Amino acid sequence: MVSKNQIKLITSLQQKKYRKQEQLFFAEGVKVVEELLQSNFELQDLFTTKEDFLSVSKNKVHAISEAELKKISALSTPNTCLAVFKIPKTKDLVKKGLIVALDDVRDPGNLGTIIRLCDWFGIETLFCSEESVDVYNPKVVQATMGSISRVNVVYGNLESFLKTTKLPIFGTFMDGKNIYQEKLPNEGVIIMGNEANGISASIEKLVSERIAIPRFGTLQVTESLNVATATAIILSEFKRS
Numbered sequence: 001m002v003s004k005n006q007i008k009l010i011t012s013l014q015q016k017k018y019r020k021q022e023q024l025f026f027a028e029g030v031k032v033v034e035e036l037l038q039s040n041f042e043l044q045d046l047f048t049t050k051e052d053f054l055s056v057s058k059n060k061v062h063a064i065s066e067a068e069l070k071k072i073s074a075l076s077t078p079n080t081c082l083a084v085f086k087i088p089k090t091k092d093l094v095k096k097g098l099i100v101a102l103d104d105v106r107d108p109g110n111l112g113t114i115i116r117l118c119d120w121f122g123i124e125t126l127f128c129s130e131e132s133v134d135v136y137n138p139k140v141v142q143a144t145m146g147s148i149s150r151v152n153v154v155y156g157n158l159e160s161f162l163k164t165t166k167l168p169i170f171g172t173f174m175d176g177k178n179i180y181q182e183k184l185p186n187e188g189v190i191i192m193g194n195e196a197n198g199i200s201a202s203i204e205k206l207v208s209e210r211i212a213i214p215r216f217g218t219l220q221v222t223e224s225l226n227v228a229t230a231t232a233i234i235l236s237e238f239k240r241s
Helices: 004-012 016-022 030-037 066-072 108-120 138-144 158-164 227-240
Strands: 024-028 043-048 061-063 081-086 098-102 125-129 152-156 169-178 188-192 209-212
Touching: 004 016, 004 066, 004 081, 016 024, 024 030, 024 138, 030 043, 030 081, 030 138, 043 066, 066 081, 098 108, 098 158, 098 227, 108 125, 108 138, 108 227, 125 158, 152 158, 158 188, 188 227
Parallel strands: 043 061, 098 125, 098 188, 125 152, 169 188, 169 209
Antiparallel strands: 024 081, 043 081
Protein backbone atom coordinates (compact mmCIF):
# COMPACT_ATOMS: atom_id res chain seq x y z
CA MET A 1 0.00 0.00 0.00
CA VAL A 2 1.18 3.51 -0.76
CA SER A 3 0.42 6.29 1.74
CA LYS A 4 -0.84 9.79 0.95
CA ASN A 5 2.54 11.23 1.94
CA GLN A 6 4.32 8.83 -0.38
CA ILE A 7 1.98 9.73 -3.24
CA LYS A 8 2.61 13.41 -2.61
CA LEU A 9 6.39 12.90 -2.50
CA ILE A 10 6.61 10.73 -5.61
CA THR A 11 4.37 12.93 -7.76
CA SER A 12 6.37 15.98 -6.66
CA LEU A 13 9.51 14.32 -8.07
CA GLN A 14 8.18 14.95 -11.54
CA GLN A 15 9.40 18.52 -10.98
CA LYS A 16 13.09 19.41 -10.99
CA LYS A 17 12.95 21.68 -7.93
CA TYR A 18 11.57 18.89 -5.74
CA ARG A 19 14.04 16.32 -7.09
CA LYS A 20 16.81 18.74 -6.14
CA GLN A 21 15.23 19.47 -2.76
CA GLU A 22 14.68 15.81 -1.83
CA GLN A 23 17.73 14.47 -3.74
CA LEU A 24 15.51 11.72 -5.10
CA PHE A 25 14.27 10.55 -8.50
CA PHE A 26 12.12 7.68 -9.70
CA ALA A 27 12.23 5.11 -12.46
CA GLU A 28 9.46 2.96 -13.94
CA GLY A 29 9.35 -0.42 -15.64
CA VAL A 30 10.98 -3.74 -14.81
CA LYS A 31 13.87 -3.36 -17.30
CA VAL A 32 14.91 0.10 -16.11
CA VAL A 33 14.43 -0.66 -12.41
CA GLU A 34 16.41 -3.91 -12.61
CA GLU A 35 19.27 -2.11 -14.37
CA LEU A 36 19.38 0.56 -11.67
CA LEU A 37 19.19 -2.00 -8.86
CA GLN A 38 22.38 -3.55 -10.23
CA SER A 39 24.13 -0.17 -10.29
CA ASN A 40 25.56 2.05 -7.56
CA PHE A 41 22.26 3.92 -7.20
CA GLU A 42 20.79 3.55 -3.74
CA LEU A 43 17.18 2.35 -3.59
CA GLN A 44 14.80 4.11 -1.21
CA ASP A 45 11.46 2.41 -2.02
CA LEU A 46 10.13 0.04 -4.66
CA PHE A 47 6.41 -0.22 -5.46
CA THR A 48 5.19 -3.17 -7.50
CA THR A 49 1.92 -4.79 -8.53
CA LYS A 50 3.56 -8.22 -8.83
CA GLU A 51 5.46 -10.54 -6.50
CA ASP A 52 8.87 -9.94 -8.01
CA PHE A 53 12.20 -8.36 -7.03
CA LEU A 54 12.69 -11.13 -4.48
CA SER A 55 16.37 -10.23 -4.01
CA VAL A 56 15.50 -6.73 -2.77
CA SER A 57 15.23 -6.10 0.98
CA LYS A 58 11.61 -6.72 2.00
CA ASN A 59 11.38 -3.50 4.01
CA LYS A 60 11.94 -1.52 0.78
CA VAL A 61 9.42 -3.39 -1.41
CA HIS A 62 5.77 -2.37 -1.23
CA ALA A 63 2.98 -4.33 -2.90
CA ILE A 64 0.42 -1.99 -4.45
CA SER A 65 -2.60 -2.20 -6.72
CA GLU A 66 -2.73 -1.05 -10.33
CA ALA A 67 -4.95 1.83 -9.24
CA GLU A 68 -2.37 2.95 -6.69
CA LEU A 69 0.43 2.68 -9.23
CA LYS A 70 -1.53 4.89 -11.60
CA LYS A 71 -1.64 7.61 -8.93
CA ILE A 72 2.15 7.82 -8.69
CA SER A 73 3.13 6.98 -12.27
CA ALA A 74 4.28 9.57 -14.82
CA LEU A 75 3.29 7.25 -17.67
CA SER A 76 -0.05 7.38 -19.46
CA THR A 77 -0.05 3.57 -19.29
CA PRO A 78 1.75 2.55 -16.08
CA ASN A 79 4.06 -0.47 -16.10
CA THR A 80 4.12 -2.85 -13.13
CA CYS A 81 6.62 -1.12 -10.88
CA LEU A 82 8.08 2.21 -9.81
CA ALA A 83 11.26 2.66 -7.77
CA VAL A 84 12.52 5.72 -5.92
CA PHE A 85 16.30 6.16 -5.83
CA LYS A 86 18.64 8.61 -4.16
CA ILE A 87 20.44 10.96 -6.55
CA PRO A 88 24.15 10.05 -6.37
CA LYS A 89 26.91 12.60 -5.95
CA THR A 90 28.25 13.96 -9.23
CA LYS A 91 31.54 12.40 -10.28
CA ASP A 92 34.51 14.50 -11.28
CA LEU A 93 34.71 15.52 -14.91
CA VAL A 94 37.16 13.35 -16.86
CA LYS A 95 38.90 15.67 -19.30
CA LYS A 96 40.26 13.11 -21.75
CA GLY A 97 39.02 10.77 -24.45
CA LEU A 98 35.84 11.54 -26.35
CA ILE A 99 33.36 13.79 -24.55
CA VAL A 100 29.88 14.62 -25.84
CA ALA A 101 28.68 18.10 -24.88
CA LEU A 102 25.08 19.27 -25.22
CA ASP A 103 24.31 22.91 -25.88
CA ASP A 104 20.79 23.51 -24.54
CA VAL A 105 19.16 20.18 -25.49
CA ARG A 106 15.63 20.45 -24.10
CA ASP A 107 13.74 17.30 -25.14
CA PRO A 108 13.80 14.50 -22.48
CA GLY A 109 13.58 11.78 -25.11
CA ASN A 110 16.58 13.18 -26.96
CA LEU A 111 18.71 13.37 -23.81
CA GLY A 112 17.72 9.86 -22.75
CA THR A 113 18.58 8.47 -26.19
CA ILE A 114 21.91 10.32 -26.26
CA ILE A 115 22.80 8.82 -22.88
CA ARG A 116 22.05 5.35 -24.30
CA LEU A 117 24.23 6.15 -27.30
CA CYS A 118 27.09 7.26 -25.04
CA ASP A 119 26.76 3.98 -23.17
CA TRP A 120 26.73 1.99 -26.43
CA PHE A 121 29.75 3.74 -27.94
CA GLY A 122 31.77 3.80 -24.73
CA ILE A 123 31.58 7.54 -24.06
CA GLU A 124 32.19 7.91 -20.34
CA THR A 125 31.33 11.59 -19.94
CA LEU A 126 28.36 13.61 -21.18
CA PHE A 127 28.64 17.34 -20.44
CA CYS A 128 25.33 19.21 -20.39
CA SER A 129 24.88 22.97 -20.42
CA GLU A 130 22.98 24.36 -17.45
CA GLU A 131 19.97 25.04 -19.70
CA SER A 132 19.69 21.43 -20.86
CA VAL A 133 16.89 19.20 -19.58
CA ASP A 134 17.52 17.54 -16.20
CA VAL A 135 18.95 14.03 -16.42
CA TYR A 136 16.64 12.85 -13.61
CA ASN A 137 13.48 13.97 -15.38
CA PRO A 138 11.27 10.81 -15.41
CA LYS A 139 11.04 10.86 -19.21
CA VAL A 140 14.83 11.06 -19.51
CA VAL A 141 15.32 8.19 -17.04
CA GLN A 142 12.77 6.12 -18.96
CA ALA A 143 14.45 6.78 -22.31
CA THR A 144 17.90 5.76 -21.04
CA MET A 145 16.66 2.21 -20.32
CA GLY A 146 19.22 1.93 -17.51
CA SER A 147 22.20 3.54 -19.27
CA ILE A 148 21.90 6.49 -16.88
CA SER A 149 23.83 4.38 -14.36
CA ARG A 150 26.81 3.87 -16.70
CA VAL A 151 27.41 7.36 -18.12
CA ASN A 152 28.79 10.24 -16.07
CA VAL A 153 26.44 13.15 -16.79
CA VAL A 154 27.87 16.49 -15.68
CA TYR A 155 26.13 19.89 -15.74
CA GLY A 156 27.95 23.18 -15.89
CA ASN A 157 28.81 26.31 -17.83
CA LEU A 158 29.55 24.93 -21.29
CA GLU A 159 31.37 28.03 -22.47
CA SER A 160 33.72 27.98 -19.47
CA PHE A 161 34.40 24.28 -19.94
CA LEU A 162 35.26 24.70 -23.62
CA LYS A 163 37.58 27.63 -22.88
CA THR A 164 39.63 25.49 -20.49
CA THR A 165 39.77 22.18 -22.35
CA LYS A 166 42.89 21.25 -24.31
CA LEU A 167 40.94 18.84 -26.52
CA PRO A 168 39.91 19.69 -30.09
CA ILE A 169 36.31 20.95 -30.20
CA PHE A 170 34.01 19.58 -32.89
CA GLY A 171 30.72 21.22 -33.82
CA THR A 172 28.09 20.09 -36.31
CA PHE A 173 27.08 22.65 -38.95
CA MET A 174 25.48 22.46 -42.38
CA ASP A 175 28.58 24.09 -43.90
CA GLY A 176 31.03 21.85 -42.05
CA LYS A 177 33.46 19.34 -43.55
CA ASN A 178 31.98 16.04 -44.70
CA ILE A 179 32.38 13.74 -41.68
CA TYR A 180 32.74 10.71 -43.97
CA GLN A 181 35.86 12.21 -45.54
CA GLU A 182 37.59 13.38 -42.35
CA LYS A 183 40.23 11.57 -40.33
CA LEU A 184 38.77 11.81 -36.83
CA PRO A 185 40.82 11.62 -33.61
CA ASN A 186 40.13 9.37 -30.64
CA GLU A 187 39.99 12.39 -28.32
CA GLY A 188 37.90 15.53 -28.49
CA VAL A 189 34.73 17.31 -27.45
CA ILE A 190 31.73 16.76 -29.73
CA ILE A 191 29.11 19.50 -29.36
CA MET A 192 25.48 18.80 -30.22
CA GLY A 193 23.15 21.79 -30.37
CA ASN A 194 19.62 22.73 -29.42
CA GLU A 195 16.76 21.01 -31.28
CA ALA A 196 15.44 24.23 -32.85
CA ASN A 197 18.45 26.53 -33.03
CA GLY A 198 21.50 24.28 -33.21
CA ILE A 199 24.75 25.39 -31.60
CA SER A 200 24.53 28.85 -30.05
CA ALA A 201 26.63 31.74 -31.37
CA SER A 202 28.77 32.01 -28.22
CA ILE A 203 29.63 28.31 -28.36
CA GLU A 204 30.18 28.35 -32.14
CA LYS A 205 33.06 30.80 -31.64
CA LEU A 206 34.90 28.18 -29.59
CA VAL A 207 34.58 25.37 -32.14
CA SER A 208 37.90 24.42 -33.74
CA GLU A 209 36.58 21.79 -36.18
CA ARG A 210 33.33 22.24 -38.13
CA ILE A 211 31.86 18.95 -39.37
CA ALA A 212 28.67 17.99 -41.18
CA ILE A 213 26.61 14.93 -42.02
CA PRO A 214 25.97 15.31 -45.77
CA ARG A 215 22.51 14.91 -47.26
CA PHE A 216 22.11 12.21 -49.88
CA GLY A 217 18.43 12.72 -50.67
CA THR A 218 17.67 13.73 -54.27
CA LEU A 219 15.58 16.78 -53.33
CA GLN A 220 18.05 18.12 -50.74
CA VAL A 221 15.32 19.97 -48.84
CA THR A 222 15.46 18.40 -45.35
CA GLU A 223 16.83 21.12 -43.08
CA SER A 224 18.30 19.01 -40.31
CA LEU A 225 18.44 15.68 -38.48
CA ASN A 226 17.04 14.98 -35.04
CA VAL A 227 19.84 15.69 -32.54
CA ALA A 228 19.84 12.14 -31.15
CA THR A 229 19.96 10.65 -34.66
CA ALA A 230 22.82 12.97 -35.59
CA THR A 231 24.67 11.98 -32.40
CA ALA A 232 24.39 8.30 -33.34
CA ILE A 233 25.88 8.91 -36.80
CA ILE A 234 28.70 11.11 -35.49
CA LEU A 235 29.72 8.75 -32.68
CA SER A 236 29.68 5.84 -35.10
CA GLU A 237 32.06 7.69 -37.42
CA PHE A 238 34.41 8.73 -34.60
CA LYS A 239 34.62 5.15 -33.35
CA ARG A 240 34.99 3.73 -36.86
CA SER A 241 37.90 6.08 -37.55
